[in-house]
Amino acid sequence: MPHNLPSIYNPFLGRQAIQQIIHVCLDQPRCKPVILVGSGGIGKTRLATVVARNRLHLYPDGVWLVNLTDIASDAVYESDGIANAIASVLDLPYREGVSSVEQLLAHLEDRALLLLLDGFEHLSKEGEALLSRIWLRCPDVHLLVTSRRVLDERIGHMFVLYGLGCSKGEEGDGALAVSLFEERRAQYQWMPLSEEERRVVYRICSMVEGMPLAIELAAGLTVKRTVQEIAIQMASDFYMLESSLWDVPVRHRSLQAVFESSWCRLSVELQGCLARLAVFSDDFTAVSAEQVAQTTRQQLAALQKHSLLAFNKLTGLWHMHPIVRFFAERALDG
Incomplete structure (x- = not known):
């Protein structure tokens, strides 16, 4: 089957349980987009690529990886930017007088293919709306999306990735x-x-x-x-x-480049919150965050949405990854 997936030089280790769940989701009739969320460097793209490669035989019109990281976030032209990126990968000719989005939807509506949209985190609600439009109009097009930012949960099936040996279902002994x-x-x-x-x-x-x-x-x-x-x-x-x-x-x-690409997408307010929260050397409560780091529950939730904090529902504690803590401590000084 046609595809543009990168060659695999190294074996992929682990993530067996989540792979199976993703395949089950994609096998469902009228499957909504599957969205892999997690911090930079956690393995979203690699996992998505492995899943996509294992499904090559299921899509007569191919499996296509589309890099979205260079698309400008603009509420007015964003959907056109995404549509153009997909059209470029699919080698679709451009017709004047018809919007990029409409041309793309018209092409996809009778196709059976998988689109792996990589790097969605910086795009806005306009971009998310395009995902829903593709799903509604193109019944045999499946979407597998990676993002550092949590998207609207109504769009599709969301899976949060953690480190190897650190997530439920993985080997806990490292x-x-x-x-x-x-x-x-x-x-x-x-x-x-x-x-x-x-x-x-x-x-x-x-x-x-x-x-x-x-x-x-x-x-x-x-x-x-x-x-x-x-x-x-x-x-x-x-x-x-x-x-x-x-x-x-x-x-x-x-790791510095990974952190900075997430840091620069935060508002000045959230940058300050993250830097102040780095004072905690261990997990902390929302009350401590407010008293010590002048950070509200809403701001904690916003940082969690960017995969820069994690919340443990069992303990009621917030957690900052040590790599995030290291660079956040130094970010404002830099």
């Missing part, structure tokens, strides 16, 4: 995270890890709470450093986690 580090390290080092080194790698994976991108960046540093050296520096410096490899997208070449 085995997947360590396996990911080992697999990526093997590209640079042929000697297997010793038991002592594996314990250090577990500590490295715990420092970043199983975030796949952080683990891969750390594994890449083993070209010139021991895992012990990496762990010692990581304890106080996440700036070190970066890569200069040509095949790594610019937005994923460092």
Whole structure:
């Protein structure tokens, strides 16, 4: 079947349960858009690509990856920008006198294909409305969307991703995270890890709470450093986690770049809240947030919507990822 999915050079580890759930959703008649939400570097695009590749045989008109990260957020022209990006990937000719959106819908309404829309977080309600229009008018077009921002829950099925070994249904002992580090390290080092080194790698994976991108960046540093050296520096410096490899997208070449792309989409008010909340070295209550960091419940919810905070319903506590905390502490000073 036709597609433009990237080649897979590395095996995909874990996420078996969520993969099955996504397939079940997409197999339903008139399936609403499936939306994968999570912080930058958590593995949304990779998971979506794996799911899409495993469904190639189901779509006679193909599976198509559309990168939305460069589309300007503009309530007036945003839907046209998205439509043009999709049309470009599908190689659709442009007809004057007809809107880009209408041309796209007319083309899609009798097609059977999967669109993987990657990087939706910066787009507005106008963009979200286009998702609903495609779903309503094009019954055999399935939408798989990735976003750092939580979208309107009425649009489709929303799944929030966490680090390997940190989400319900994943291996809680960190085995997947360590396996990911080992697999990526093997590209640079042929000697297997010793038991002592594996314990250090577990500590490295715990420092970043199983975030796949952080683990891969750390594994890449083993070209010139021991895992012990990496762990010692990581304890106080996440700036070190970066890569200069040509095949790594610019937005994923460092944890700093990942954070800054989320930071710049916050209002000045929310930037201040996030920076003040970084004072908490552990989980905190909404009351503490208001008293210590002058942050309201509504502001906490807004930061959660941007995948910069998480809320534990069982404990009633808010959680900030250590990587977010590290860069948020320094963001205002920078």
